[in-house]
Amino acid sequence: MARGKSGRIVLEVDPKLKKDLYLELARREQTLKDWFVAEANNLAYNGAQTDLFKDSNPNAKDEKKV
Template identity: 50%
Template sequence: MARGVSGRIVIEISPDIKQELYEQLNSENISLKSWFLEHVEFFLKGKQQLSLSLSTQPHPEKKADEKRAIA
């Protein structure tokens, strides 16, 4: 898929799924845009927290080396 520099995102899905999605969102009085942005924010925050938690964990080999140095 092409990526432009605008803030627009265009995806192609089946008409049936599109209809079902709009029906569900309408029943909850939610716009597609607000639903999408909420899920994007959740997704991106989860990725940031995962990368931060992984970067703060010592490497298993380093941890073993540190234990040996203390002993």
Template identity: 45%
Template structure:
């Protein structure tokens, strides 16, 4: 993949997908550039955040009823 120094991005996609995308964007009142910039900005903001791999915590609705009663009485 070559990356030039200009601000231009060229992507080849299926012509039917292109037509559908433009139709959807017109309905939203967006240009392809506006849509792309929003998506790219959002992607970059979220990709720079660290993912926390926390263990899943059991909630009362996941426990058998006898364990819920036991937990509440303690």
């Protein structure tokens, strides 16, 4: 896969995954870019991935799941 020198990252994902991801990000009041940059920084600089099921946005609405 080609890697350019720009700051762009282009991905092709399953349409259902894209829809579900945007729904969850909207619930968290977070943009895809903000979420990706936070996850990428954590992986690149801390060598670890965050728990994708944990709400990583402190501004998100507090909802209890039953």
